[in-house]
Amino acid sequence: MGGAWVVFGIFCFSYFHILVDAWRATCHNPYYGNCYGISHNCPPGCPRLCEVDCRLCKPYCACDRPGAVCQDPRFIGGDGIMFYFHGKKDKDFCLVTDSNIHINAHFIGKRSKKGRDFTWVQAIGLLFGSHQLHLGALQVAKWQEVTENMLIKLDGENILVPAGEGKTWRSPGAGLRIQRHAEANLVTVEVAGLFKILARVVPITPHESKVHGYDVTQEDCFAHLELNFKFYSLSSNVNGVLGQTYRPSYRSRVKMAAPMPIMGAAELFTCPHLFAIDCAVSNFNKKIDEEKGGEPLNVACGGGSGAKGMVCRR
Incomplete structure (x- = not known):
């Protein structure tokens, strides 16, 4: 997947790995060699349910994403x-x-x-x-x-x-x-x-x-x-x-x-x-009439961590 970001909802982030052991999460994407295999403690806000952003090599709460x-x-x-x-x-x-x-x-x-x-x-x-x-x-x-x-x-x-x-x-x-x-x-x-x-x-x-x-x-x-x-x-x-x-x-x-x-x-x-x-x-x-604004959305966003704002491009 190279260095591209993946669109998730309308938010962009690199490959993540889902928590499998309570309290810790690991990046399992070998593309990110500096982070691959490294185990992280989950953040205090989600001590048992977190994921790792392998690009940033940081754990984050899945419940804080769009x-x-x-x-x-x-x-x-x-x-x-x-x-x-x-x-x-x-x-x-x-x-x-x-x-x-x-x-x-x-x-x-x-x-x-x-x-x-x-x-x-x-x-x-x-x-x-x-x-x-x-x-x-x-x-x-x-x-x-x-x-x-x-x-x-x-x-x-x-x-x-x-x-x-x-x-x-x-x-x-x-x-x-x-x-x-x-x-x-x-x-x-x-x-x-x-x-x-x-x-x-x-x-x-x-x-x-x-x-x-x-x-x-x-x-x-x-x-x-x-x-x-x-x-x-x-x-x-x-x-x-x-x-x-x-x-x-x-x-x-x-x-x-x-x-x-x-x-x-x-x-x-x-x-x-x-x-x-x-x-x-x-x-x-x-039935959607595309001439009346029903065309599919193609949206990408970045930044934020589930706070109260985010930058988006449509």
Whole structure:
């Protein structure tokens, strides 16, 4: 791949390697000889989930990159701006909707003492072509790192990815490729020319529960998904909680100075179930008139580390 950067969502970075051992990550790209094989401690902000930028030879938090959906849920938009979208527990919301792809998320959570729901993304439902892909976290009481807690279904049928890091499962008919990046709970899901998703299942740890006041008990560790999205062919009409942030005309409405900038207007993104396409902003299967601004986007960005700004070129 030479010295070129790779486009991830609308952000550029060199080859990365996904964390396989808790607390440390390593660059596995031999092109970067000065970094290859060197192990790094994960940053304090993500002590168990980090990646290495082999070009810079530095570890970074995957949840700090554009296209990320993590935590309670904390988004990094396609414009590089961080925001929260809490939604409601046991409800479904549209994350991305375009003519050829539609992604909904199912939220789980519990009521906080302040009156709002603590929420996390438990599952996503992807529609592309005539296919439906379900990617979710199983409900578990006590978390065990080596136990597979990810549920994957294609068109209603369970998918069993072979055990072992690097093992791959393919569906030629759907153009789908799923690859493991750890023994359990960490995969990439890809349809060439359409999307690539890095998905991991993680629990709410006792430390997180104490710090944030989640009051998580031993009956349910609220296993949930943390996600990084990369899109290859979004149009300028794309919408959804995350999707709208990729539009050229989009201007963030969140209060940048707030400690927790929150995206509102949940009613626009609510949908009745995980594979529903009738949210108020749905674009799925709608014909795009390129003369009216529906041409695919070709966007590249750089800089930033998931803070509140990024330089982009369209």
